[in-house]
Amino acid sequence: MTAAARGSPTERYRRERPPVSRECGDELTRITDDIDDPIVKLRYLQSALNEEGDNSALVQLVPIAPARRAWYRLKGLQALDAVADADEEIAERTLNARKTARRVVVGTTAAALLFVPVLVAIVAWQINKWGSTEPKPIAAVASSTEANATVIESATAPMVVSPLLTATPEVAAPVNQPPVAETLAAEDLGIVPAMLWLADRGPDWELYSNGLRIETKYAVKGTARDYRVHSRGGELLPTKFSRPIGILFHTSESDLWPLEPGYEKELRQGSEALLRFVKREQAYNYMIDRFGRVYRVVDDDSRANHAGHGVWARGDEVYLDLNSAFLGVSFESRWEGGRTLPITRAQLIAGRNLTNYLRQRFAIAPEMCVTHGLASVSPKRGLIGYHLDWARGFPFAAFGLPDLYSQPPPSVALFGFNYDSEFLRTVGERWPGLVAAERQFASDARERSISLEDLRRERQEEYRRWRATLPTPAGAESALESANQQSPVSTTVNKRG
Numbered sequence: 239m240t241a242a243a244r245g246s247p248t249e250r251y252r253r254e255r256p257p258v259s260r261e262c263g264d265e266l267t268r269i270t271d272d273i274d275d276p277i278v279k280l281r282y283l284q285s286a287l288n289e290e291g292d293n294s295a296l297v298q299l300v301p302i303a304p305a306r307r308a309w310y311r312l313k314g315l316q317a318l319d320a321v322a323d324a325d326e327e328i329a330e331r332t333l334n335a336r337k338t339a340r341r342v343v344v345g346t347t348a349a350a351l352l353f354v355p356v357l358v359a360i361v362a363w364q365i366n367k368w369g370s371t372e373p374k375p376i377a378a379v380a381s382s383t384e385a386n387a388t389v390i391e392s393a394t395a396p397m398v399v400s401p402l403l404t405a406t407p408e409v410a411a412p413v414n415q416p417p418v419a420e421t422l423a424a425e426d427l428g429i430v431p432a433m434l435w436l437a438d439r440g441p442d443w444e445l446y447s448n449g450l451r452i453e454t455k456y457a458v459k460g461t462a463r464d465y466r467v468h469s470r471g472g473e474l475l476p477t478k479f480s481r482p483i484g485i486l487f488h489t490s491e492s493d494l495w496p497l498e499p500g501y502e503k504e505l506r507q508g509s510e511a512l513l514r515f516v517k518r519e520q521a522y523n524y525m526i527d528r529f530g531r532v533y534r535v536v537d538d539d540s541r542a543n544h545a546g547h548g549v550w551a552r553g554d555e556v557y558l559d560l561n562s563a564f565l566g567v568s569f570e571s572r573w574e575g576g577r578t579l580p581i582t583r584a585q586l587i588a589g590r591n592l593t594n595y596l597r598q599r600f601a602i603a604p605e606m607c608v609t610h611g612l613a614s615v616s617p618k619r620g621l622i623g624y625h626l627d628w629a630r631g632f633p634f635a636a637f638g639l640p641d642l643y644s645q646p647p648p649s650v651a652l653f654g655f656n657y658d659s660e661f662l663r664t665v666g667e668r669w670p671g672l673v674a675a676e677r678q679f680a681s682d683a684r685e686r687s688i689s690l691e692d693l694r695r696e697r698q699e700e701y702r703r704w705r706a707t708l709p710t711p712a713g714a715e716s717a718l719e720s721a722n723q724q725s726p727v728s729t730t731v732n733k734r735g
């Protein structure tokens with residue numbers, strides 16, 4: 239039975255998207271060359287594709303290729319607004335490209351009017367054809383563009399995030415998938431994982447003594463980790479580190495097929511496309527698919543491009559370069575109806591085994607196993623929660639880790655990062671640690687007899703000063719430059735956050 243032929247209960251939560259043309263895919267890909275944050279890039283691709291899905295079939299009727307391409311480019315640039323989040327810098331940079339695209343669209347459309355009779359005939363023929371064919375499943379597009387393998391982390395996107403605990407009432411629950419994820423019993427807190435060893439290995443897998451199997455088919459070497467740490471006093475300590483000090487957990491929030499029998503091929507293709515994207519963008523060190531398969535992508539000694547801007551601290555040490563200092567571990571998850579669906583029990587078990595392995599291998603302290611949603615900030619807006627994956631609901635207890643939602647986030651406590659109503663709407667209740675950090679912040683202000691705003695300004699200024707002392711990671715700059723050379727539009731979206 240094909241996916242499209244399935245009954246209505248399934249249709250209810252499948253987002254059908256007609257395949258986009260190769261021309262459209264190419265134009266969108268060109269635009270994303272300039273976005274060097276892989277997460278933002280995929281968020282962009284998804285919004286652009288969703289937008290384009292409605293228009294693509296009609297645009298294909300336009301008989302002039304440059305006009306079609308200009309249209310795709312124009313729409314693509316407009317969709318960039320969604321990720322640019324009203325960023326003036328980006329809007330300005332894309333303005334000229336938009337003007338040009340608009341001119342081409344208008345000009346060639348006028349020319350196309352000469353072909354009206356032909357066009358009418360084509361339209362009639364197409365409409366006839368649509369009536370007799372069913373839309374192709376999304377996976378059909380995956381071969382022409384990997385954009386469907388969208389790793390979308392909801393940077394400021396509205397989202398109900400309690401992947402393990404809650405169901406959103408307005409989202410209809412899939413019939414054969416419980417809205418509440420299975421849970422695991424809590425592990426004993428704080429114990430160092432038992433000695434693990436490599437028990438067996440093949441050409442593209444490794445098996446560890448705790449049952450952890452790591453697929454290495456997609457593994458790549460990236461830029462070596464190379465980072466320094468600040469002291470709480472603000473001094474950039476001289477020691478250079480090349481080993482990871484922590485783990486940052488993510489969810490992929492992807493546009494995936496439902497986890498159900500009958501979709502085996504699509505599920506496999508979807509995960510493969512996602513893995514190819516993660517590999518190409520070097521987005522995570524590890525990815526865990528919904529069957530609990532663990533894939534190493536960027537090797538342990540290399541930095542992955544997973545964290546954006548973030549802050550974490552331990553004892554006297556403050557970490558600002560999380561890409562270098564932390565391993566990025568992402569759980570493949572399905573984004574649906576404005577929220578990420580719960581991860582599976584297979585993923586929980588695999589994630590726990592992987593965490594134990596990494597903790598043992600790199601002597602990672604339990605309080606350095608953090609979630610992206612807890613550490614992520616937007617320096618430009620001075621707000622926490624730029625990325626919101628695992629901003630709630632990470633099963634710390636099941637992983638034998640301390641509950642970091644109850645610890646004051648250093649972004650707030652040290653640098654006075656704030657939050658807005660959108661953050662509250664998305665996250666719901668404030669973390670207990672956030673409440674504690676705010677209390678501390680207020681008492682600091684009282685002690686110094688200055689206003690909260692003044693203290694916040696001062697701390698934010700401090701954050702900018704600290705960040706300015708960080709060495710520019712090798713590779714990041716050159717990748718950006720080469721991207722800008724490839725394309726006339728210059729949109730470094732990551733610079734906003």
Ligand SMILES: [Zn+2]
Binds near residue numbers: 391544625
């Ligand atoms: Zn993330």
